[in-house]
Amino acid sequence: MDIDWQNFVQLLQLPFMQRAMLGGVLLGTTGGLLGSLTVLRQLSFFGDALGHSALLGISLGVVLGISPNVILIPFLVGFAIAITILLEKTRLWNDALLNIVYSASLALSIIILSFVKEYQGGLNQLLFGDILAIRPGDLVFNGMLLASCVVYLGLTLRTQMLLTVNESLAKVRGVAIARQRLAFVVLLSLVVAVAIKSVGVLLVSAFIVIPACTARLVSQRFSVYVVLSALCGGGCAISGVLISALFDLPSGPTIVMTQFCLFLVAMVFPKGEAIAT
Amino acid sequence: MPAIAAPILTVDQLTVRRGSRTAVHNVSFSLPAGQDMAIVGPNGAGKSTLVQAILGLLPYHSGEVRLFGQHSDAQSAPLLRQDVAYLPQNFLADARIPMTVMELVGLGWDRLGLQLPWVGWRDRRNAVREALAQVEASHLHNQSLSSLSGGEMKRVLLAYCLVRPRKLLVLDEAPAGLDVNGEAEFYALLNHLKQDQGWSILQISHDLEMVRANCDCVLCLNQQLLKQGSPEEVLHPDILNAVYGVGFAL
Structure with missing residues (x-):
């Protein structure tokens, strides 16, 4: 395969390419940061369920005549809160319940879309995303989201660590478990909503899960793990x-x-001891 | 006449339900400061349920819990519980969680809330080293939690409890899993905490010999409080026979 380096360098100078690189770094870093806790709390499927439920939000937007860009974030935040309440109220396994939720939301969105004669919303873009389509406004939002995640996790890192190790220990120490969980899923749903635009519904959970698993393989310390992710x-x-x-x-x-x-x-990698200590 | 220490913990007519079943019925007692109190009783007697309700891990149906002289409710409990250390019955560290012994014990030192992660790191490090030395686990400080044996994990968890001075230590069958020497050292450490540092201790135990040898007072529970008093009064053959079955004696 011939590589046209001159064309590549010219490409890097184009504004849409620079926005894509910056947007990718912001999104990837945010996904890795929140993903580190998502994976340890065995909520990997949560990101997947949120991603697929985005289709339902989009279909509702199509039916109601609301732009997908407008409806996606509030829909996913609301959906994430509803799933969290559902997980707390039932005694079913998390992965089973999340599977039910995402299958049902996917099925419902397909039924809703079947009533729409002409859908011009670009289903392909929703499914596969387009990071090259990132606009300056998106970059500002992504930057603010990353800053919020860094501040939130930075200021509550000790609490998050204890919550991840053992909820009972955290509760006895006075940690408001429900409030912490809510803040976390709201941030996670915002990240998923923003990432869908760049990588699409089908691949969004990779942004949350893969960097965290990679970091876990090479780190034994919690703080190192979060930063590496x-x-x-x-x-x-x-x-x-x-x-x-x-x-x-x-x-x-x-x-x-x-x-x-x-x-x-x-x-x-040899079991991560080198980075761990 | 010696002054009676003010109670660290007062439980008044506490009733706790698990679903439709009453697990703890109308239990009242108080734990004076600097005392070591054991809760004994057969399996299913409601011992862990009682402790979890006191700590706010389970809601209670009726009654009152007072910690350090203050009513413990949803608003005041988070602040009051900052002075309580708790060692749960079955603490299993998920081997997939990346965490070292230093990090876990350090979490016991931190005042949880909004703070920058590097604030007080030097004090935390020194406190962690001291706590690990107290439980003779200094050599474990850089180990990952997943590599610890059951006995080592108990020591590390105890260090997590000791790393910051607190007023009340609650143990749910904490020495279970330790060998004979480890158990003796464990109780020696509890005595040191009680006598030299003024901690109060509330512990669930099935080891009645150890309770008799080390505790100041005993609650005998079987859904309701059957007897409370000194070990000699409560661990009496008549009471033990009634609770555990005919022929039970220490």
Whole structure:
């Protein structure tokens, strides 16, 4: 495969490409940061369920004549809160319940869309995303979201650690479990809603799960793990965008494959003791 | 006449339900400051339920819990519980959670709330080292939790409880899983905490010999409070026979 380096360098100078790189770093870092806790709390499927339920929000938006960009964030935040309440109120396994929720929301969204004669919303873009379509306004929002996550996790890191290790220990120490859980799922749903635009419904959970699992394979300390997960997310995103530009590949899937390749490298890393201590 | 210490914990007519079943019925007692109180009783007697209700891990149906002289409700409990250390019955560290012994014990030192993670790191590090030395687990400080044996985990959890001075230590069958020497050292450490540092201790135990040797007072529970008093009064053959079955004696 011939690489046109001159074309590649010219491409990097285009504003949409620079926005894609910056957007990718912001999204990847945010996904890795929140993903580190999501994975440890065995909520990996939560991101997947949220991603698929986005289709329901979009279909409702189509029926009600509301732009997907407008309806997606409030819909997903509300949906995440509803799922959290559902998880607390039932005695079923989390993964089983999340499977029920996302299957039902997917089925309902397909039924709703079947009533719409002409859908111009770009279902393909929703399913697969387009990081090259990031606008300056999106960058501002993504930056604010990353800053919020860093401040929230930075100021509550000790609480988050104890909550992850053992909820009873945290509760006895006076941690408001429900409030912490709510804040976390709201942030997670915002990240999913924003990431869907770039990587699509089908791949959004990779942004949450893969960097965290990669970081876990090479770290034994909690704080190191969280930072590594964020770095993996951000690093893979910019690498993926660059590789996709270099070889003219679709950006979202290339980012996910970059994450996957790094995960494979981490699998053969000698058990992480070097980074751990 | 010696002054009677003010109670650290007062439980008044506490009733706790689990679903439709009454697990603890109308229990009242108080734990004076600096005392070591044991709760004994057969399996299913409601011992863990009582402790969990006191700690706010379970809601109670009626009655009142007073911690450090203050009514413990939804609003005041989070602040009051900052002075309570708790060692649960079955603490299993998920091997997939990346955490070292230093990090876990350090969590016991932190005042949980909004704070920058690096604030007080030097004090935390020193306190963690001291706590680990107290439980003779200094050599474990850099180990990951997943690599610890059951006995080592007990020591580390005890260090988590000791790392910051508190007023009340609540133990749910804490020495279970320790060998004979480990158990003796464990109780020696509890005595040190009580006598030298003024901690009050509330512990659930099935080891009646150890309770007789080490505790100041005993509650005998079987859904309701059957007897409370000194070990000699409560661990009497007649009472033990009635609770555990005919022929039971220490």
